[in-house]
Amino acid sequence: MPGQPSGDRAGLRLAAPAPHDVIILGSGIAGSTLGAILAKQGVSVLLLDGGTHPRFAVGESTTLYTLKVFRLLARRYGVPELESLTSTDGIRDDIAPTSGTKRHFGFIRHEEGKEPDPAEFLQFSPPSKALQTGHLFRQDTDAYLFHTAIRYGCDVRQAFRVEDVELAADHVAVTGRNGERYEGRYLVDASGFRSPIAGKLGLRRPPEALEHHSRSMFTHMLGVRPTDECLRVGPEDAPPIPWVEGTMHHLFDRGWFWSIPFNNTSGSRNPLVSVGLTLDERMYPKNNDISPEQEFREFASRFPAVGRLFADARTVRPWVSADRIQYSSTKSVGHRWCLMSHAAGFIDPLYSRGLTNTGEVVNSLAWRLLDALAEDDFDEERFAYVDELQQGLIRYNDELVNCSFVSFQDHSLWNAVYRVWCAAEVPINLRFDRFTERFTESGDDSVLRAMEKADHPGLPVPGSHGYKALFDDMVRVCRAVDRGERTAADAGAELLKTVVEAPVVLDHLGLRDPECRFVFPMPDDLRRMAKWLRHEGPDELRYLITGVDGHGAPMPAEPDTEKALPH
Template identity: 65%
Template sequence: MTHSRFDVAILGSGIAGSVLGAILAKNGASVLLVDGGVHPRFAVGESTTLYTLNMFRVLAERYGVPELANFLTTDACYEHIGPTFGTKRNFGFMIHREGEEPDPREVNQFSPPSLKLQTSHLHRQDSDTYLFHTAIKYGCVARQGLRVTGVNLGDDEVEITGQGGERFTARYLVDASGFRSPLATQLGLRAEPSALKHHSRSLFTHMLDVRPTDECLDMPQSEMPPIPWEQGTMHHLIERGWFWIIPFNNDPRSKNPLVSVGLTFDERVYPKPSDMTPEEEFHHHVSRYPVLERIFADAKTVRPWVSTDRIQYTSTKTVGHRWCLMSHAAGFIDPLYSRGLTNTGEVINSLAWRLLEALQEDDFSQERFAYIDELQSGLIKYNDEMVNCSFISFSDYELWNAVCRVWAAAEIPINLRFERFLDRYQASGDDNVFREMEKAPYPGSFVPDNAAYQELFAEMVRLCEAVDRSERDATEAGRELMKLVQESEAVLPFIGLDERDHRFIYPQPPSLMKLFGWLGTEGPEEMRYLATLPGGGHFPPGAPR
């Protein structure tokens, strides 16, 4: 039996636990990382966004962990982590109807602009191991293959017990383990399923010989997007569900032949069958859609399928005296918009400085960490409503086309917001810049400081839920929502989001010149700072960050 004492014990050494552990250890804390599994290991959640990368950029600079910056471009991933990642140049969405070829007028592609960042498809076996090793490099003590059998939350310390009777004490406990959180289980923190609106279950694995979507379409070249579908994360949308295709083999430098594939669909519409294996069920649904049937005609499974029940869960609270449930230990909705890593980064960014100060001041009161609970509650709420509206809209392109623009309307403002605050931090070196960033009126929202976006989002929820209750026609609701998109001050002009038939959003320098010129001088007052340089000037035309 061993007994060791640490400042912080973290349950789970995935991305959440390893990044937080590395940050805390780099900044002087003694950290224990406990995990029932062993790296390298399979994980999904492989698609990054510009928002994800901006979060990693902030964490790298704010907390002095430069290894996190190696995720900011595909080039850096290949140089520093490994040749197993895919490139991601777009979000691709395509509506499918049973027995029919997709209508080329019912597709959408979104490629948010950035000169500094390149999104990618993470091969999680390698990305997670890299981050785990980074945490150890900075001084974390790791115990892999250790199942936690008990947690004792005392007034002055926390004690965790592993199989075999090993005991460890810490001044604070962070549970970043996931759905089977030991702390959530012991304290009975899981909320009732009715607390969430969205419903889905999932089937997923990795495969070989998945044909690129572009090769399988019966569409004229004039209807194809500016970026090949296979150069991004592909979302094949069906009634109340979607197939994902995330290739790791779409970059010529990649030595990884695998493709992540999965199906996430409403368990109320598609109850789990008792007479099929997960693989049989997957191919059963694939066979209903001609393009998908061609994509997977020669595909070979390389690892056991995972078949889940309903994947949505949340918690009644996520912080207490000397403990925190973080990221996927706190809750989960759906991978539709690749927000898992982004949400994780947001929580780490707000938790780490509070925890470092708590260690210095020996004050672990629940009040100190109250914002973390509010933030995680908001992240779950807004993602739940966004994904629920999306699933409702998949059956009608007019509605989906408007819903996806509400989602996309947040992408440029939120990333500019991070860049402006980072500019201020780099100019001043003052950590209060990031603390001020938290003082937004809508924590967890896709654009937390924008009232106009909140109004548009609320109207989307109202219309989609009326459709779901059969109180509104989906097509008419879609037209009404599209009109609201066109009228909203939250939707930036000149890039096509406010144009119903502009299906491929791929902003180029001329439109960005117009956007930044307008944003700095004529845009809504609350958004003008997004085009402001550290010295107080505005970006010159054609020079977006």
């Protein structure tokens, strides 16, 4: 294989491998996607990974924004294989019939020894015409992307254990435990928590730099019952979409269970369900005297409906049990190197942000790296936005998830925090649509580069000062609850009032009605929302419909109402 040492059978001295333009550590979704993009553009890429494919991975739940980012990557860089990830049909036909569908985010709050209260059921279904979110069976999707990267020309080494990285002024190099050394012009570390660059440069922040606290245990199981069969409620409390057809979050004070089925669509032949438990390690210290499965089942038994969910479930692979899973880095870019996605930091799987963040970071890094290679200029400043984006993604996700964990103790507060999260989901997708439409119509890549110009990179709605104010109000009241300065019920009442009155909360979606349990906008609701936004909504968000951005710059030709709806 090109790039590997060569020699004859007589044991002559090995020749040094030819340098690559870019060396990528890690061949998961992040590394393989970036590798495929770069190789398609003629870049010499070496993918190094300590493991082998196929392999188990978590981060299986997608969002509508995830799909839109990967669809854009496919079209921006001419890698159509990436678009297969954006639909359940594409995954089934192009990858494998092993992934599930995801038609909603489902949230049910539980208290010990009690049946859940149907009045506290919450479900959010993101409106979409063309794209359908899914549950990715990562063994298959990651291997597919890895093989895609190879087909586009990436050289690869699996089961390669990194011993050292060399970050010099004029080159980078990676040395393995077996002494093999590979040299390149730029090094991307997409290897996750055990990042060799972060370790070598001492980049990890101290634990107290992050507010959120949680540890986690997870596996795949057979025989997990659908949530719909485990609830003792009448048909009047059934959501518009069956619970089993989405990502289920079973919440309790300072923790949550997930249930992510791969067997919830007729096109899947995979009987497995991804399950996990994430909880605040300060309230629930780890018990090292019992196995992770014993601990998981003991927690599940505390909540009657959750206990029924897993009563007959059988584990099919070893459990993973991790201590506190939050980490971050003081910086994520430097001269000739970048920590990408989970190598830079991680918070919690709540809200399924992992794959979305990965796509955003790849999108912001790829074009800069292509320019740097073409100009042979790897000055750290040209990659500054990538660091700013990753720091923002970590910060705002830390605050959002921490507020959520604080709020799980009381439905009124959780209901308000949930609505602050929901309030970003339609605007961020509409914003993305406006820019990608203009790019599609013009073919001008500068349109997408302009999309990065926002005052709050990493915020769920990065260009909205109104949403930033709402988000900050949420953080303020939840911190007060966390410090014991006010009750959760009192804070919930205040925050709900703030949500109802916030101009940036889109009308006609049900978000302003605290009694609306199931956010499932129909076409007529979306048309009314578009009309409201065009004529009555806040100026800073009007461009989502009118096609003129918040600074008065022209966006695509003004769309009609139907075109402006989420799609």
